[in-house]
Amino acid sequence: MAKSRSSSSKPAKRRDKKLGGGARRKSCPFCKDKIVDIDYKDTTTLQKFVSERGKIRTRRITGCCRKHQADMAAAVKRSRELSLLPYVVETVRETRAGRADRGERKDRDAEKAE
Numbered sequence: 795m796a797k798s799r800s801s802s803s804k805p806a807k808r809r810d811k812k813l814g815g816g817a818r819r820k821s822c823p824f825c826k827d828k829i830v831d832i833d834y835k836d837t838t839t840l841q842k843f844v845s846e847r848g849k850i851r852t853r854r855i856t857g858c859c860r861k862h863q864a865d866m867a868a869a870v871k872r873s874r875e876l877s878l879l880p881y882v883v884e885t886v887r888e889t890r891a892g893r894a895d896r897g898e899r900k901d902r903d904a905e906k907a908e
Contacts, residue, residue, distance in 0.1 A: 820857025824866075832862065834869040837878050844870060848883045 824832065834840070843856050843866055850870055853863045873879045 822857060822859040822862055824862040825859055829862075832865045832869045834872040834876070835878065837873060840866070840870050840873060840879060844879065846883060847885070848880055 832839075843851050843858075845851055850867050853860070856863065856866075858866060870879060874881050
């Protein structure tokens, strides 16, 4: 026999304050400024929606509406294709302490062989 559901159990609210979802949603910056078309040549604006490593940020972080997020992503991709924005930002690797660079290692190995 199947159990019947009691009317006292309520489904969990989607934005329960205990879970940290009670904050107000960000407004779309393009809707706020009434921008219809996003220009792929405006790299200063597009860089705000790209992370330090070059990834396109999500709607949750940018606060854009669905339409403007799609337009913004297309503009970023188009400006990458034309080399206005980088695909990936190169990070500087730190060498470990006590370990020499490759060029210096080749010089030391040549001295040892002599």
